[in-house]
Amino acid sequence: MNEERSSSTEDTLGHQFGAFYKIPIEKFFQFALSVDCVILGYHENGLKLLVIERGTEPHKGKKALPGDLVYPAEDMELAANRVLKDLTGLENVYMTQSKSYGQVDRHPIGRVVTVGYYSLISVDRYQPLASSWAANVVWVDVNELPLLAFDHNQIVNQVLATLRERVRLQPIGFELLPKKFTLGQLQELYEAILNTTFDKANFRKKILSMNLLKDTKERQTDVAHRPAKLFSFDKKAYESLRQQGFSFEM
Amino acid sequence: MNEERSSSTEDTLGHQFGAFYKIPIEKFFQFALSVDCVILGYHENGLKLLVIERGTEPHKGKKALPGDLVYPAEDMELAANRVLKDLTGLENVYMTQSKSYGQVDRHPIGRVVTVGYYSLISVDRYQPLASSWAANVVWVDVNELPLLAFDHNQIVNQVLATLRERVRLQPIGFELLPKKFTLGQLQELYEAILNTTFDKANFRKKILSMNLLKDTKERQTDVAHRPAKLFSFDKKAYESLRQQGFSFEM
DNA sequence: CCAAAAGTGTTGAGTCTACACCCATGA
DNA sequence: TCATGGGTGTAGACTCAACACTTTTGG
Structure with missing residues (x-):
């Protein structure tokens, strides 16, 4: 979709305040976007988070939120649902957007901005532990979170804070x-x-x-x-x- | 920063679930990121939103939130503060992140994902109407919002909803x-x-x-x-x- | 019978709502 | 002296926290 955009070095998107004059527009289209899913379930009297174990670098072997890059022509909500389905088989789960995380150095391979999504699921609708991905997928108690890959602890803690506010109202x-x-x-x-x-x-x-x-x-x-x-x-x-x-x- | 990344077509960031195998990693680094600032002030007994008038296409002449593209090596919070400073002269304003908006077709020039930021400012600290940008910057009553550029109405309404919740707690x-x-x-x-x-x-x-x-x-x-x-x-x-x-x- | 959790009733303190009323100032 | 908004007191309704108590099941 953005293949056709002008490659003129004068093209500046029309900003009002002069910050970008003289900078070619292509320089700005270097970001990747990912989604990370915070899936919470209630299990054995405690709130649990669904995490995967990473099989490759970076952060190989660490636990992480299920997440993936978004395709250039894919909407974020769809991407979040795709990831969730790939992982758990769950479809049509209502996911709510949380915050975005864009620290320049958060991903070693380049500038990857991630958007957090979260969902609360009921164990009688689906139990990921029983899925074909069982070896890679585990529930961890939110009160005993391990060190997760990237900034995933931060993402989870933000969701938990939001949840504690929302659940009261x-x-x-x-x-x-x-x-x-x-x-x-x-x-x-x-x-x-x-x-x-x-x-x-x-x-x-x-x-x-x-x-x-x-x-x-x-x-x-x-x-x-x-x-x-x-x-x-x-x-x-x-x-x-x-x-x-x-x-x-x- | 991401100039050095591998250009091998086998490189896939190491995802767990097979979605990206065979797709070269470069294809994912085509996004641009922008920030849009929702600046609210209280003025003449009503809540007001600070908007600019766009001088160039797209949406030339329409009112819009002050916003800009983020530099490839710039953190989002810094970008939001840069925009706010360029517009209003205000520095060290605490901006809070709102939601992100990434509809595939939201910007005609390419895939631009925007992150909303908002801030509440007091008229005795700063009155943008008196600034050097006066001709371009106006307060509008939030109960009489015009049609704004892009999806900016949606961004504002989300911030207002968040504000109404937060202000009570x-x-x-x-x-x-x-x-x-x-x-x-x-x-x-x-x-x-x-x-x-x-x-x-x-x-x-x-x-x-x-x-x-x-x-x-x-x-x-x-x-x-x-x-x-x-x-x-x-x-x-x-x-x-x-x-x-x-x-x-x- | 006991342990365990379900389920109910009461009481007193505290909070919220509605409304009536007085106060100080400029015009 | 009037209009205007500042500022206060009170009675009744309502809500909330604490706690004691009864009920129903399996072991």
């Missing part, structure tokens, strides 16, 4: 749980993300008073205590409440 | 006001950003109970009503409160 936590879950699981999840504890009775009263949960009329089985009711998130109820100005707050 | 509104301000001005500001109204007595009680404002012992002069006390934001108090777990909420 939007009902996104449910994406991490199975379709049917108990109030105890929901509370554990919020406690894991926000790294705090809630009073059981108060947490229940608050969440139930929002009318966002549908009672599935089912219960846990085979547990060595009183079986809990199973609820599901009522997306329709949330949408109609939200349009009436309701705001989710935890 | 962090005391960033003060950056838009003069150093000394009245509680009435502060309330008007919050009402403008959040597009709502607050009860005067309750707003005052809430904000004063946070102990974030320092009474300057000064008052308004030459007003046709009881002169209001002038307050300033107490950054030190905020920092020490924040470390004790205090959370700002409006």
